[in-house]
Amino acid sequence: MHWLDDGIVLGVRKHGEANAILELMTREHGRHLGLVRGGAGSRMRPLLQPGNSLRAIWRARLDDQLGSYTVEGLNLRAGALLTSSHAVYAVTHLAALARLLPERDPHDVVYDSLESILNSLDDPATAAAHVVHFEMQMLAELGFGLDLMSCAATGQTDDLVYVSPKSGRAVSREAGEEWRDRLLALPAFLAEDQHGAPSGVDIGRGFALTGFFLSRYVLEPRNLGFPDARAHFIAAISRVLPNAA
């Protein structure tokens, strides 16, 4: 068995003294692990950093074996991200989210989103908005997608400012006024295509919204908590964008 695919490094763990087990988010083969011979050595370590994009050839005798990877660097961006706190926390958080996906289950949209986000981590506000979008996408990929296109009560498509915590559907200002204390705030950058970076308040509302649904429908049933990196990422963002926390 063998295949060739592009993948993003989610994590790497030493295996013995010289080898490493590499976890990639591949475009066509989903989250996939494999052994990299010599992966613990100094020549391979720069390649096997989370956030890097690689071209990988996976080989195994049988499909259900761990198999081994031969990798070549495509975009080794990890080195450039190391100096920025929000960028390293984002990489760690995105990898933890991607790890919620079942192994070897293709999610090409997740791969494409990861590739896009990792290429735009320079600006904290843009990075934060991308991470909120990615959390929404992960909810959708895991079967708990939010419907923010129209009001759950009236069907109207404008002035959507709330989200129902029960249904995950948007609610308009008018329809939700009576239950506003029980509804979650829907930031403008999630309700409509917004040009420019969102404000700190909107970023904070975005994280509160995705955090609520991730916690209730994804993490709690798996007996998991939020990865530490999420809180650190939000804290790093809030130093640049006040009120994001």
Add this chain to the structure above:
Amino acid sequence: MPKAVAGPEIERLIQLLARLPGLGPRSARRAALHLIKKREQLMAPLTDALDTARERIVICKACGNIDTQDPCTVCVDPKRDPSVIVVVADVADLWALERANAVNARYHVLGGTLSPLDGVGPQDLSIDALVSRAHDPAVTEVILALNATVDGQTTAHYITDLLHNANVKVTRLAHGVPVGGELDYLDEGTLSAAMKQRTLI
């Protein structure tokens, strides 16, 4: 299963030696044979040294270094600059910096780096002790000598955030071209970091 060629005591010695880093079953067999051949000159002093080390080795309560005294030799050395703390992930890193004679300061060994994949969180590392040491008025600088990996630098940023209120300068090691490194063989990440952190000649 291969036939045993020696008594159980020797087989056990070989099995234990094979657990050491860098040794496999074959090299462990060679090492065992060498020890047996040099029983008086090598095996007896090695056994004594291992026994002594096992009994006397302690972890320094101040910095986490391994030594036979607590506080360790580094912590009690009066010639070292007490105002600088060099933070390292492991004792191996401390030994590497000492070999290089790169800095005449005191150390703090974290015991690893934050790693979500391996389940290592802040509570598993000696971070609280570092924060408490950094608040000592005598300390003016904390150098984060951590690996240039995502895990290493995540740990560095985490510690930097925690030391925000301490009255210390927090610095980290430069990232760039290693001695003997040829540019066309370096990865893009290292080149990019080196270019960003270029210095005036």
